[in-house]
Amino acid sequence: MTGPTFEVFSLFPAAISSFLEFGLIGRALSEGRVAVHCTDFREFTSDRHRTVDDAPYGGGAGMVMKIEPVVAAMEAVEAARGPMHRILVTPSAPRFDQRAAERLASLPRIGVLCGRYEGIDDRVREAYVDECISLGDFVLNGGEVAALAIIEAVARLSDGVLGNPESAVGESFAAVSRGPWLEHPHYTRPPDFRGLRVPDVLLRGDHLEISRWRAIKACQRTWQIRPELRGTRVLGASRPLLLALDFRGAGEISQKDLAVQAARLGLPVLTLGPGSPLRDLKALRRSVRREFCGPTPQILGLSALETAPEILTQAGEVLDRLEILAGDQPDGSSGPLVLLLPCGGKIDPDVDACYAPSKTQAEEAGIELASSLGMIESSQPWPPGGVVYLAAAALAHLRGAPVGPKRVNL
Numbered sequence: 001m002t003g004p005t006f007e008v009f010s011l012f013p014a015a016i017s018s019f020l021e022f023g024l025i026g027r028a029l030s031e032g033r034v035a036v037h038c039t040d041f042r043e044f045t046s047d048r049h050r051t052v053d054d055a056p057y058g059g060g061a062g063m064v065m066k067i068e069p070v071v072a073a074m075e076a077v078e079a080a081r082g083p084m085h086r087i088l089v090t091p092s093a094p095r096f097d098q099r100a101a102e103r104l105a106s107l108p109r110i111g112v113l114c115g116r117y118e119g120i121d122d123r124v125r126e127a128y129v130d131e132c133i134s135l136g137d138f139v140l141n142g143g144e145v146a147a148l149a150i151i152e153a154v155a156r157l158s159d160g161v162l163g164n165p166e167s168a169v170g171e172s173f174a175a176v177s178r179g180p181w182l183e184h185p186h187y188t189r190p191p192d193f194r195g196l197r198v199p200d201v202l203l204r205g206d207h208l209e210i211s212r213w214r215a216i217k218a219c220q221r222t223w224q225i226r227p228e229l230r231g232t233r234v235l236g237a238s239r240p241l242l243l244a245l246d247f248r249g250a251g252e253i254s255q256k257d258l259a260v261q262a263a264r265l266g267l268p269v270l271t272l273g274p275g276s277p278l279r280d281l282k283a284l285r286r287s288v289r290r291e292f293c294g295p296t297p298q299i300l301g302l303s304a305l306e307t308a309p310e311i312l313t314q315a316g317e318v319l320d321r322l323e324i325l326a327g328d329q330p331d332g333s334s335g336p337l338v339l340l341l342p343c344g345g346k347i348d349p350d351v352d353a354c355y356a357p358s359k360t361q362a363e364e365a366g367i368e369l370a371s372s373l374g375m376i377e378s379s380q381p382w383p384p385g386g387v388v389y390l391a392a393a394a395l396a397h398l399r400g401a402p403v404g405p406k407r408v409n410l
C-alpha cells in the first residue's frame with residue numbers, strides 16, 4: 001500500500017462505498033494502493049431502536065448526534081486496526097485545501113467522522129478528534145461528501161493512483177517553487193469546434209513556446225480569479241533598478257526637467273531617443289548589460305495610456321510575469337529591471353511586460369511618493385508630465401511600500 005488507510009464513520013456507509021467503486025480511486029482500491037473501511041455508527045448503539053440522535057440541550061430546532069455511539073465506533077475500530085488521525089468534518093472548521101491534502105497524504109491511517117442532523121455532540125470535537133476540517137463555506141446535509149472529497153484529494157497524491165504521475169505536477173494549487181497557481185487551460189481535438197479555435201501556439205509544437213504560454217495563462221488566470229493565492233509579492237531590494245525616459249516622439253516636452261524630476265526618485269536615469277546614444281530597446285538592453293556585467297535586463301513599460309498590447313495593473317502579477325520570462329533566459333536569472341517611461345506617449349511593444357497601476361492607485365501612490373520625496377506638494381493634483389509620478393507609483397507598488405505620507409519606504 002502506498003497511500004493511507006481511511007476509516008470513515010457514517011450513518012450511510014453505503015453512500016461512501018458505492019462512490020468508491022468508480023474511476024481512478026476505484027482502481028487504486030482494487031489494486032490495494034489505498035484502503036477505505038466504512039463503519040456505521042448505528043452498529044455501536046445499545047438500545048432497541050438503535051438511536052443515534054437526541055434533542056439538543058437548551059432547545060432549538062433539529063437533533064444532535066449522540067456522543068456514545070461515535071466514541072464507541074472509533075474505539076472499536078482502533079482496537080481492531082490500530083490508531084488513526086481523527087478528523088471531524090464540519091462547516092465550523094478551517095477550510096480543506098491542497099496543502100491540507102498534502103499534509104494528510106503522509107499519514108498512515110486517517111479516520112473521518114461524518115455528522116448528520118445538526119451535527120455531532122460537541123464534546124467529540126473537544127476531546128476525541130485531532131482536527132476539524134470544512135469542505136467550504138456552505139452547509140451540506142451530511143459529512144459523507146466532505147469525507148469523499150478528502151479521500152479523493154489525498155489518495156490521488158499517493159504513488160500509482162494517478163495513471164500518469166506527471167498529471168499532478170503543476171496542477172492547480174500544487175506546491176511548486178513559484179507558489180500556488182491555478183492551472184493553465186487545456187484543449188483537445190477537434191482544433192475547431194463551431195468556430196471555437198484551439199490557440200495556435202498549442203498546434204505549432206514548439207515546446208518552449210508552449211511552456212511559456214502555459215505559464216503566462218496560469219499567471220493571468222490566477223491573478224484574475226484568485227489573486228489571494230499569490231499573496232503579497234514585492235521586488236527584492238537587491239535587484240538593480242533603473243529608470244529609462246523614452247523621449248522618442250516626445251515633441252515639445254521639457255526633457256531636462258523630466259530627467260531632473262526622475263532622478264529624484266533615487267534611481268539611475270537613462271534616456272532614449274534624440275540626443276542619446278541609445279536609439280532603441282536593443283541598445284538599452286546592451287548598455288545595461290555591459291554596465292552590470294551580467295544577465296539581460298528586463299524592461300517594464302509604464303503606461304497609463306492603455307496603448308500597450310497587454311497591460312498589467314497589479315504589481316504582484318507584474319513580478320510573476322517577469323519571473324516567468326526570466327526563467328526562460330539561458331542563465332535563468334533576473335537581471336536589472338528597467339522602468340521605461342513613455343514620454344512620447346507610446347509604449348515600445350518590445351518591452352518584457354507593461355505595467356499600468358490603475359489611475360486611482362497611480363494617483364495616490366505616485367503623488368504620495370513624489371510628495372514624500374519633496375518633488376511636489378501633496379495637495380497638488382495629478383501634475384502634467386505625470387509619467388514620472390507614474391514611475392513613482394510603480395516603484396511604490398513593486399517595492400510593496402504602503403501608500404501614505406511618510407510611510408513610503410524605497
Ligand SMILES: C[S@@+](CC[C@H](N)C(=O)[O-])C[C@H]1O[C@@H](n2cnc3c(N)ncnc32)[C@H](O)[C@@H]1O
Nearest residue numbers: 089090115118119134135139140141142143146
Ligand atoms: C446539516 S450539517 C450541520 C450544520 C451545522 N448545524 C452548522 O450550521 O454548522 C450536518 C453535517 O454535515 C457535515 N457538513 C455540512 N457542511 C459541511 C461542510 N461545509 N464541510 C464539512 N462537513 C460539512 C458535517 O459533518 C455536519 O455535522
